[in-house]
Amino acid sequence: MYTDRNVRAPQIVDTFLTRVANFSETAMWVVGVLFVVEFVAVFIYTYRAGTADEEERHVMTRRARLSGLIAGRYWSKSKVLVSRSGYISEMSLIDGTATKTERLIVHGIKVAFLLFWLAFVFGILTLLPSEPGVALAMLFIMLCIFYCTVTAIRRSRADALRKLAEKQACRKTT
DSSP, rough: OHHOOOOOOOHHHHHHHHHHHHHHHHHHHHHHHHHHHHHHHHHHHHHOOOOOOSSTTEEEEEEEEESSSSTSSSEEEEEEESSOOOOOOOHHHHHSSOOOHHHHHHHHHHHHHHHHHHHHHHHHTTTTTTTTTHHHHHHHHHHHHHHHHHHHHHHHHHHHHHHHHHHHHHHHHH
């Protein structure tokens, strides 16, 4: 009934899955540490590269609802700590108006996303020998998340390139 070849096949698969799990556990910790270092580096670089807006750290008088009883009657004062208008757009990256600092921040965020995703994938691969069904389902979900994120980034870049080409074509005609 059973030949020697049939008995060894499950052992080979189990050995392979165990080695993958051992490698993945080590890789998960390495990539996790790299993610933390990258995240802290991007945070520090962003904090040091930030510039203060005129309204930042000043008391601004604004018309706001204070409560239901006195809604709309009185002026309220709020302190703006960080301006909400400072962000890096895809268009500024495409047309060259983004500074070197802004480009480095964007690349750092992309690397941090990749490291975070890899840490999860390696963590899921450690489950492969004990829970193969759950691990494969989670891997599929993580691959879908990665695909959707990369597609959104590429679509945003393509839209910015298209808008830049339209703007340049409009300039040439006038």
